[in-house]
Amino acid sequence: MVENGIGASVRRKEDKRFLIGKGNYTDDINVAAQTHAYFVRSPHAHATINSIDTGEAMASTGVVAVLTGDDLAADGIGPLICGVTVTSDDGEPHRAPAHPALAQGKVNYVGDHVAIVIAETLAQARDAAEKVDIDYGVLPAVTDTGSAADEGQQQIHEVAPNNMCFNWPFGEKDAVEAAFASAHKISTLDLVNNRMVTNPMEPRAALGEYNEGTEEITLHLTTQNPHVHRLVLSAFNNLAPEHKLRVVGPDVGGGFGAKIFVYAEELVVGWACRKVKRPVKWTSDRTEAFLSDAHGRDHVATAEMAMDENGKFLAMRVMTQANLGAYLSTFATMVPSYLYAFLLAGQYTTPLIYSEVKAVFTNTAPVDACRGAGRPEATYLVERLVDVAAADMGLDPAEIRRRNFIPVDAFPYQTPVVQCYDSGDYEAALDKAMAMADYDSFSARADEARTRGKRRGIGLSSYVEACGIAPSAAVGQLGAGVGLWESAQVRFNPTGNVQVFTGAHSHGQGHETTFAQLVTEQLGVPFENIEVIHGDTAKTQFGMGTYGSRSLAVGGVAIAKACEKLIAKGKKIAAHALEAAEGDIEFADGNFSVAGTDKAMNIAEVAFTAYVPHSYPEGLEPGFDENAFFDPLNFSFPAGTHICEVEVDPETGVVEIVKYTAVDDFGKLVNPMIVEGQVHGGIVHGVGQALLEGCRYDSEGQLITASYMDYAMPRADNVPSFDVDYAPTNPPHNPLGVKGCGEAGAIGAPPAVINAISNALGIKHIDMPATPENVWRAAQTAALG
Amino acid sequence: MYEFSYHKSASVDGAVEAMNKAEDGKFVAGGQTMLPTMKHRLAAPSDIIDLGGIAELVGITVEGDSINIGAMTTHAAVAASGDVQTMIPMLAKLAGNIGDPAVRNRGTIGGSIANNDPAADYPAAVLALGATVKTNKREIAGDDFFTGMFETALADDELITSVSFPKPTAAAYMKFENPASRYAIVGVCVAKTDDGIRVAVTGATPCVHRGKQLEEALKGEFSSAACVGVDVPEDQMNADIHASAEYRAHLVKVMTKRAVDACT
Numbered sequence A: 001m002v003e004n005g006i007g008a009s010v011r012r013k014e015d016k017r018f019l020i021g022k023g024n025y026t027d028d029i030n031v032a033a034q035t036h037a038y039f040v041r042s043p044h045a046h047a048t049i050n051s052i053d054t055g056e057a058m059a060s061t062g063v064v065a066v067l068t069g070d071d072l073a074a075d076g077i078g079p080l081i082c083g084v085t086v087t088s089d090d091g092e093p094h095r096a097p098a099h100p101a102l103a104q105g106k107v108n109y110v111g112d113h114v115a116i117v118i119a120e121t122l123a124q125a126r127d128a129a130e131k132v133d134i135d136y137g138v139l140p141a142v143t144d145t146g147s148a149a150d151e152g153q154q155q156i157h158e159v160a161p162n163n164m165c166f167n168w169p170f171g172e173k174d175a176v177e178a179a180f181a182s183a184h185k186i187s188t189l190d191l192v193n194n195r196m197v198t199n200p201m202e203p204r205a206a207l208g209e210y211n212e213g214t215e216e217i218t219l220h221l222t223t224q225n226p227h228v229h230r231l232v233l234s235a236f237n238n239l240a241p242e243h244k245l246r247v248v249g250p251d252v253g254g255g256f257g258a259k260i261f262v263y264a265e266e267l268v269v270g271w272a273c274r275k276v277k278r279p280v281k282w283t284s285d286r287t288e289a290f291l292s293d294a295h296g297r298d299h300v301a302t303a304e305m306a307m308d309e310n311g312k313f314l315a316m317r318v319m320t321q322a323n324l325g326a327y328l329s330t331f332a333t334m335v336p337s338y339l340y341a342f343l344l345a346g347q348y349t350t351p352l353i354y355s356e357v358k359a360v361f362t363n364t365a366p367v368d369a370c371r372g373a374g375r376p377e378a379t380y381l382v383e384r385l386v387d388v389a390a391a392d393m394g395l396d397p398a399e400i401r402r403r404n405f406i407p408v409d410a411f412p413y414q415t416p417v418v419q420c421y422d423s424g425d426y427e428a429a430l431d432k433a434m435a436m437a438d439y440d441s442f443s444a445r446a447d448e449a450r451t452r453g454k455r456r457g458i459g460l461s462s463y464v465e466a467c468g469i470a471p472s473a474a475v476g477q478l479g480a481g482v483g484l485w486e487s488a489q490v491r492f493n494p495t496g497n498v499q500v501f502t503g504a505h506s507h508g509q510g511h512e513t514t515f516a517q518l519v520t521e522q523l524g525v526p527f528e529n530i531e532v533i534h535g536d537t538a539k540t541q542f543g544m545g546t547y548g549s550r551s552l553a554v555g556g557v558a559i560a561k562a563c564e565k566l567i568a569k570g571k572k573i574a575a576h577a578l579e580a581a582e583g584d585i586e587f588a589d590g591n592f593s594v595a596g597t598d599k600a601m602n603i604a605e606v607a608f609t610a611y612v613p614h615s616y617p618e619g620l621e622p623g624f625d626e627n628a629f630f631d632p633l634n635f636s637f638p639a640g641t642h643i644c645e646v647e648v649d650p651e652t653g654v655v656e657i658v659k660y661t662a663v664d665d666f667g668k669l670v671n672p673m674i675v676e677g678q679v680h681g682g683i684v685h686g687v688g689q690a691l692l693e694g695c696r697y698d699s700e701g702q703l704i705t706a707s708y709m710d711y712a713m714p715r716a717d718n719v720p721s722f723d724v725d726y727a728p729t730n731p732p733h734n735p736l737g738v739k740g741c742g743e744a745g746a747i748g749a750p751p752a753v754i755n756a757i758s759n760a761l762g763i764k765h766i767d768m769p770a771t772p773e774n775v776w777r778a779a780q781t782a783a784l785g
Numbered sequence B: 001m002y003e004f005s006y007h008k009s010a011s012v013d014g015a016v017e018a019m020n021k022a023e024d025g026k027f028v029a030g031g032q033t034m035l036p037t038m039k040h041r042l043a044a045p046s047d048i049i050d051l052g053g054i055a056e057l058v059g060i061t062v063e064g065d066s067i068n069i070g071a072m073t074t075h076a077a078v079a080a081s082g083d084v085q086t087m088i089p090m091l092a093k094l095a096g097n098i099g100d101p102a103v104r105n106r107g108t109i110g111g112s113i114a115n116n117d118p119a120a121d122y123p124a125a126v127l128a129l130g131a132t133v134k135t136n137k138r139e140i141a142g143d144d145f146f147t148g149m150f151e152t153a154l155a156d157d158e159l160i161t162s163v164s165f166p167k168p169t170a171a172a173y174m175k176f177e178n179p180a181s182r183y184a185i186v187g188v189c190v191a192k193t194d195d196g197i198r199v200a201v202t203g204a205t206p207c208v209h210r211g212k213q214l215e216e217a218l219k220g221e222f223s224s225a226a227c228v229g230v231d232v233p234e235d236q237m238n239a240d241i242h243a244s245a246e247y248r249a250h251l252v253k254v255m256t257k258r259a260v261d262a263c264t
């Protein structure tokens, strides 16, 4: 057994530099002759731009340049793109309005980027920005998701009649209708999946430098995927050819999805630094982050379940309206379609599912992937509907789940909605979670709470998600413009230490530790002799980055494959040195040995020999440095049961989470401590959505939750200490046996919390966020006996 | 922030003189309200007069049956003061629950009261305990100090020097926090004082106020049950995305009941 290998809770390598303040974030980087940029943003949700006068701003102290959409268009830069096509019910691709990086004649949400002011100092840029004189022709705004496509609504984009991006039906409508017609019981639920602001701790930033000598642009960005940024900026936005553009994502302070996308500010900074021939830095302030980071969720849906007399699910029907905001962000179309509808089977054998997703434009910030991306929306809907169905059938929520679970012997299981689940044991997780949560004695706790005037409730959520995103062929068929494999390079230095180059990107996940554990396990090199390098297109090979809980399940496997190549090559080198046949060489714990003898050679010696090949196998290339790519055959399917127990104060509506149990199946755990941290963070994210976070625009399109004064983020005292355990199964298609854990909590938690509150008050439903006032109102109307 | 001139004085007189010379000057104490406002470019004072160097404005002293707290005393210092904890434990607890540690280590009682944010905590204590606000010019009774939303009886060149709190027989403050900002959606301070039972309500209306009807009811019988029948008019309540007027009116009663229970 190797020290610090797979399964060890090794402390995170990266934490030292973060804890002593030596992290290196984009805004920490300052270069000679740097200028500062400030974006002039639209104060209106919807308006035409009649004129822009930059004269006074240009004359303002310290100003280097003021650039607008006209300058951008003249240079042929942009527009921004959406990389996934969804075919609408009319057979046409989704409607894709032009998304200029600086407005051209029209603005479509508050915060829309209109001009960039570049000055010697940030204060001077801000002063000058106030002097950019823009004559707006204000138009009525569309902000409400549910009514955005209604007759008579203000039209936002000419190419998108009725503000529709796509209407995407999926499944066998007639068969579902027939099943509903003959069902014993039909349960129905209307719900809203509340809009969230993603809120990474580090705001977005960009630093652009142009080297006139080499004609190369270097862009430091807050990115989760530097190579994807470079590809899109080069191939689609016309910023610079790929080989003349370097994108660096240095330390990045959280992303949660919001830093996947290619944003206007990034493209404009890259372009502007070449135009003004000075480095240009922009760092978002928190207000800009609220206004202009891509938001998440924002669905309005109706779900129906048809059941037989035993509560067996016969068919499900889901009608969803999803808000994509004012323009399409980089992966916007994929989130409410493929990442959502393909998860509607949940953990159940429901044989027939029909869904329709209407995606609409509104005068709000673009909406795209946010931790879980589509799967939280699907899971919330399914797991809430299942609780309603249980109540309608007079069954315990655990019992109706058991009756409909995909049984453990049915894997691989082909769902009616594309996904084929490779592995899982849903009852095992449920049983374990119920035991840990002391589910069976809940009623005694509820009775005791009543004596104190409180109402207790317990809620289950049995989720499954698809991550390790994933098979290129699958996403290609679905209309993605990229492949979703991952790459790795494992390089020995002559002295025997190792540099691992990964195409994944860490913005808090701890790759530098977890990936080093993989290598120490496989190659037997001491953990401290391994360095993981990521985030710089000039250092690492092309890679797809980190999102969709894919880094270990896809990127980790690429590392393992590169290690296998090193072992194979090492065997040749060792065989030559040890004067044995290659077939007789065995490799274990860092040593190549001749089977049945005590002749052995450490991998560090093999590496040295490869770089100093004085005595070396004939025809073998020198060097000990291998790369590998991995394209998985399937998504991975983490699953589990979360149980939330709440105590509601009916007099104030305050909800306290008194106990939270999570039993997850992530396959094999490489670093259990890091995994538990991801689970905690995910649950808190989900609790935030369920109880606190609600992004709100008013009818004029002003964001009324544009600061932490009004947008409630979860804090430590909003959650209890969690009870976390695992019920793993082995995913057969993943060589490391891992499934991914970064989003599970955010997917599992919201329905567990809302199911618990509904249970406490004996009500059918309460929308998220279940704020004190909303809970108080629900308690008023509920017959609390 | 816009540009401004910065002054720091070691005395009250020096600070007032700097203020009188300034075109549109502002005192700055802990800066916890002032600086965010300036950073958001919502305030553009010509001059900032920093009170941070005036030693005489800092400190807590017991004067007979009262506690005198210097205007520049931080929330953290009030929360940690043994004298405050002994004489008016409610006040120490209130101060210890304002904002977060960073805010409590910078923010001051003078700044909080001068600012008179409708959702701030200290104003409820000043009113309910019948405190006296001392300035460089005069003494102002708590009842006369808070005049409207973000408005006080202070003149432009008037500086709070300290606040004097008489020790109550019993007092309790119940705060229903805004889940986002954690300011008070409704905060009710109930005190039994030499002047009778006093109830002050913050957060609920544009300016902190005495809950006179609640006081009347509690004079009859000091129990939470006595509050139940009191009419808290909704039409004067604040309303925002966190709490409607109806909910706030309800919370005023609930917080009063809980404060009364905590007093007895």
Ligand SMILES: Cc1cc2nc3c(=O)[nH]c(=O)nc-3n(C[C@H](O)[C@H](O)[C@H](O)COP(=O)(O)OP(=O)(O)OC[C@H]3O[C@@H](n4cnc5c(N)ncnc54)[C@H](O)[C@@H]3O)c2cc1C
Pocket (backbone or CB within 6 Å): B026, B027, B028, B029, B030, B031, B032, B033, B034, B035, B036, B051, B071, B072, B097, B098, B099, B100, B103, B106, B107, B108, B109, B110, B111, B112, B114, B115, B117, B119, B120, B121, B122, B154, B158, B159, B160, B161, B181, B182, B183, B184
């Ligand atoms: C994140 C955060 C959370 C907060 N949470 C709460 C909360 O829960 N409850 C709460 O009550 N408050 C809260 N606050 C406000 C905090 O208590 C501030 O400290 C207070 O409002 C202002 O005090 P200050 O010393 O920082 O004053 P400053 O910001 O420096 O000044 C505020 C105003 O008072 C004036 N002023 C200051 N001192 C004097 C004086 N001696 N005489 C005359 N005028 C003066 C200034 O000119 C200015 O107009 C919070 C603040 C922040 C940033």
